[in-house]
Amino acid sequence: MKKITWEVQYHSLSAVFKHCKKCGKKSQFFCSEKFRVNAQRRALDVWLIYNCSDCNTTWNARVYSHISPQSINPVQLEGFHTNNQALVEEYAMDSDFLYRNGVDEVEIPPYSILGDDFLLSENVELEIKSQYPFPVKVSSLVKQKLHLSHAEYLHLIENKNIKSIPEQDLRKCKLKNNMILVFQSE
């Protein structure tokens, strides 16, 4: 059986939706890619800064609250001070972190699916990987990459030409970090 890997690659940081006090409504907020660090003698606070897309009002997502400065890794602290890109992505692409900060919705960023296409006449073990665990529907990924209509996709499921390991409902299951699908023509 042919083995193929697809990788979901995101093109931007995730935006969030939450209430904006100044706009008086739910607004879209973009990540500024900057941290704010407030260090006092015994307590350290770190936030990741977002801005309302309508009025530019700042909203701070709390990363650390009143922790002891000694309890944080110096390399990480330096990363917060210098707005290290990998560190920004670690938080801005973590929907659990954003929901814990009280956002109403985390937007799934635009993405591409890297990897080889294949024919449905081939027997393929397909691994789908994603660097960030956004809840993208597996059905959307497969339909988009293999250019299938929804009816064609459902037909594959009904005929058991496609299944997941472990078995999940492929009509509605969502990708986490990775997943394996098996395509069998007969």
Ligand SMILES: [Zn+2]
């Ligand atoms: Zn606003």
